Amino acid sequence: MTAITLLTQAGCALCEHAKQVLARVSADHPLEVTEIDLASEQGRELADRAGVLFAPGVLVGGRPFGYGRISERRLRRALGRVPTRTGRMPG
Numbered sequence: 001m002t003a004i005t006l007l008t009q010a011g012c013a014l015c016e017h018a019k020q021v022l023a024r025v026s027a028d029h030p031l032e033v034t035e036i037d038l039a040s041e042q043g044r045e046l047a048d049r050a051g052v053l054f055a056p057g058v059l060v061g062g063r064p065f066g067y068g069r070i071s072e073r074r075l076r077r078a079l080g081r082v083p084t085r086t087g088r089m090p091g
Contacts, residue, residue: 001032002029002030003062004031004034004059005034005036005057005059006019006033006057007056007059007067008036008037009038009055010037010039014055014056014070017056017069017070021072021075022075025076029079038057046059050063051064052064052067054067055067056068056070060075065078
């Protein structure tokens with residue numbers, strides 16, 4: 001299972017798009033999605049460390065993936081290279 005952190009904010013259309021992308025991708029890749037409000041202290045700290053300039057921000061396995069409009073194709077490619085928590089490669 002791959003840990004995904006989704007940094008969101010209220011009223012964010014791109015955040016809703018990111019949630020839809022993650023829902024579609026989770027049908028093929030086991031994901032553990034944690035949503036964190038970008039306005040919270042934890043959200044601001046994570047965004048600062050990951051270089052997220054605006055919502056939504058996505059971290060894959062604790063590493064920065066991107067922010068803004070999330071590419072489903074790019075995410076699927078990245079997940080194909082990320083070892084699962086058990087150390088096995090997905091697929």
